[in-house]
Amino acid sequence: MRSALLQNQPLAPLTTWKIGGAAQYLAVAAGLEEVYRLMALAYDRGWPLWFLGRGSNILIDDAGLPGITLHLAKSLQGLEQKGDRLRAGAGVSLPRLARTAAGLGFAGFEFLAGIPGTVGAAVRLNAGADGLDLAGVLQRVWVATPQLQLLEFQTAELNLGYRSSLLLNFPHWLVVEAEFVLTRPAPAETIKRRLHELQAARRARQPANYRNCGSVFKNPTGAPAAGFLIESAGLKGRRVGEAQVSLKHANFILNQGRASAGQVKALVAEIQEEVWRTQGVALEREVVFLPDDLLAANGEL
Numbered sequence: 001m002r003s004a005l006l007q008n009q010p011l012a013p014l015t016t017w018k019i020g021g022a023a024q025y026l027a028v029a030a031g032l033e034e035v036y037r038l039m040a041l042a043y044d045r046g047w048p049l050w051f052l053g054r055g056s057n058i059l060i061d062d063a064g065l066p067g068i069t070l071h072l073a074k075s076l077q078g079l080e081q082k083g084d085r086l087r088a089g090a091g092v093s094l095p096r097l098a099r100t101a102a103g104l105g106f107a108g109f110e111f112l113a114g115i116p117g118t119v120g121a122a123v124r125l126n127a128g129a130d131g132l133d134l135a136g137v138l139q140r141v142w143v144a145t146p147q148l149q150l151l152e153f154q155t156a157e158l159n160l161g162y163r164s165s166l167l168l169n170f171p172h173w174l175v176v177e178a179e180f181v182l183t184r185p186a187p188a189e190t191i192k193r194r195l196h197e198l199q200a201a202r203r204a205r206q207p208a209n210y211r212n213c214g215s216v217f218k219n220p221t222g223a224p225a226a227g228f229l230i231e232s233a234g235l236k237g238r239r240v241g242e243a244q245v246s247l248k249h250a251n252f253i254l255n256q257g258r259a260s261a262g263q264v265k266a267l268v269a270e271i272q273e274e275v276w277r278t279q280g281v282a283l284e285r286e287v288v289f290l291p292d293d294l295l296a297a298n299g300e301l
């Protein structure tokens, strides 16, 4: 099947913040061959190529994205057990990965059930929760480069750290597949209980009823958590237009209605300035701004 390019597709509904303009072209790719075809097409035309997973860690500009946006939440969906390994396409959702491991009778993936992202984006950032991260269950990954090469990395080669990896230096590299290890057999009841415990803890600490993108900032090293710093700077409830710092968890920015990307960016800048001024800590964004964060890099294509 050759992937269709849908023109002028709204991207806001494809993100958890429900913010942002349209994609000039939106594409899905069932397999690697179609990924390569899209990469080659973008290269030939001189168009930028953007990767969008489930849009849970991304702010898309109000003007939208030029070129092709590859919608991974609908692409690369393979998920297969091979002995003590579980192979997942980049577009597989983390809750599906966690459910599948649980269904096969293996523990260790429960912490991923509450993270509403895809495998590919999670590898890129070493997503994690509850003191665990992807590095603990990941064996190796395959990455497609704009030169249409397929690179294989063992986990140790990815330099996975707190919300960081080698892949952050290569924004044009697409994670296409990841292999996880199934090492901890456990009774279904034990896994289920753990899933419920983690879900309840998440509900207690995070705002569930509003559109958000999870933690906006990384927790700084050698300093209190970002949420604590933002709260200490007196910013809980601070608004710019319809973007507001959550009253429940200060590292969350809520879209209270029709917030624009411009409003969220202004609020993010205000938080960084105030936390720096009052707490002496420079907060680094975890959330990706598109196209802003990648525009310079795309220029090199």
Ligand SMILES: Cc1cc2nc3c(=O)[nH]c(=O)nc-3n(C[C@H](O)[C@H](O)[C@H](O)COP(=O)(O)OP(=O)(O)OC[C@H]3O[C@@H](n4cnc5c(N)ncnc54)[C@H](O)[C@@H]3O)c2cc1C
Binding pocket: 016, 050, 051, 052, 053, 054, 055, 056, 057, 058, 072, 090, 091, 114, 115, 116, 117, 118, 119, 120, 121, 122, 123, 124, 125, 126, 127, 128, 129, 173, 174, 175, 176, 212, 213, 214, 215, 288
């Ligand atoms: C309510 C809520 C709770 C959350 N809780 C957590 C949590 O506990 N822990 C945590 O770590 N995160 C958390 N997040 C953030 C988010 O879910 C994760 O960062 C997740 O890994 C993002 O996946 P995504 O598919 O939504 O990525 P997107 O937001 O679509 O994309 C994020 C970035 O990854 C890039 N990208 C996407 N797919 C690929 C790919 N295949 N290859 C290369 N680059 C790619 C995109 O271009 C973009 O730069 C939370 C978010 C929400 C909304």
